[in-house]
Amino acid sequence: MAICHLGLAKAPAWVGAWRQVDDPNRVMVVTDTYWSQTAFDLGKKEFRRTMGGPYTVTGDEVRTRIEFDSADAKNVGMTVRGRLTADEKQLRWMEGGQVETWTRIDAAESPLAGVWRITQRLENGKYGEMPLRARRTLKILSGTRFQWVAINVETGEFSGTGGGTFTFKDGKYTENIEFFSRDGSRVGASLDFSGSVKGDHWHHQGKSSKGDPLDEVWSRFKPEVR
Secondary structure, eight states: OOOOOOOOSSGGGTOEEEEETTEEEEEEEEOSSEEEEEEEETTTTEEEEEEEEEEEEETTEEEEEOOEESSOGGGTTOEEEEEEEEOSSEEEEEETTEEEEEEEEEOOOSTTOEEEEEEEEEETTEEEEOOOOSEEEEEEEOSSEEEEEEEETTTOOEEEEEEEEEEEETTEEEEEEEEESSOGGGTTOEEEEEEEEETTEEEEEEEOTTSOEEEEEEEEOOOOOO
16 A cells, blocks of 8 residues: 555546445545555455554655554655655556556545534533544545544554545434444445534534444644654
8 A cells, every 4th residue: 555646736536435446345545745555345344444644745746644544554754755656546556566547436526525524512511622632533525525534643553434425415414334443334325514613623522433422523634754
């Protein structure tokens, strides 16, 4: 799993969701600042691996810092460089003489497209602030796909992930789960929330995958590659 060179002038050429041609259960989501890749078996309800992090573009080179890798914590903090090409339909990743080809799922056409960090949660009738720390929970969204990750960017600890497809219309946000690292039996479930976006803040209310009441505020996250 790797991503690097996104050296293209127009965002639609590389931002969005992609599916690996030879493995349709390997999905990549690229926002304007962050990316993730996840491998899973939808039919068997098995999660296999996820990794990702922020990236920056300089000329025709992309530099990305791995912030999470569910298979190998030692990769966290590693800086990776490389190249790829992309158009409206396909993305081709080239490294060491090998080529990976991805097909586009969407072009991130949603007000929720981007990377978000949970910043507030309602507990005991009050919204508690959640300042930025090494341990954090992020959501990475394209136009149709979502993924949340609970990670520690300093220790490499990986606490969990889940994701799949989503819809957001008329104040209703719905997640359809296709992978869940902690409990594969959740695959196939749909979660409905009331949701609104105001500026850089996304407020949604509903129930968690366990059925517990949930009232959260997520804020757009601006990561840095160190």
